[in-house]
Amino acid sequence: GITVDNCSLYGCGTYGIVFHGCDHSDVKNSEIYECTYGLLDIYESSELSFENCTFRDSKDMSMICIQSGNEIEFKKCTFRDNLINPTFNSCFFVNLSEYSDAAFTDCIFENNQYNLFSNRKVTQKNCKINDNTK
Numbered sequence: 001g002i003t004v005d006n007c008s009l010y011g012c013g014t015y016g017i018v019f020h021g022c023d024h025s026d027v028k029n030s031e032i033y034e035c036t037y038g039l040l041d042i043y044e045s046s047e048l049s050f051e052n053c054t055f056r057d058s059k060d061m062s063m064i065c066i067q068s069g070n071e072i073e074f075k076k077c078t079f080r081d082n083l084i085n086p087t088f089n090s091c092f093f094v095n096l097s098e099y100s101d102a103a104f105t106d107c108i109f110e111n112n113q114y115n116l117f118s119n120r121k122v123t124q125k126n127c128k129i130n131d132n133t134k
Helices: none
Strands: 001-004 008-010 014-019 022-026 031-033 040-050 054-056 064-075 078-080 094-096 102-105 108-110 123-125 128-130
Touching: 014 031
Parallel strands: 001 022, 008 031, 014 040, 022 040, 031 054, 040 064, 054 078, 064 094, 064 102, 078 108, 102 123, 108 128
Antiparallel strands: none
């Protein structure tokens, strides 16, 4: 049950945020950037909300990894200039384990590079996808 509001989180090393065993948490009005493994690593967590956040300039592996996580929601977020190393065939922009889910509402995806967006079904509602390359 934590709230992160109006923060700039520089990834300097691996992930911008790691949620392990966290429930009912919110991240809003924040920027997560320059992460070297990915943007988010979520494990055994539920009811996480990301609203009005910018996720940018990160690289290499899956950007959002969700292992045993449900009710993970992104609202009015922007994802831009993120790159998945094309030699990592098992990496996806959103990497979900079985029984995990993610929903994106009113989000913008621009200038991201990846082979496949997700390895499982994600919900996208009213999202704009611009200049993503595969």
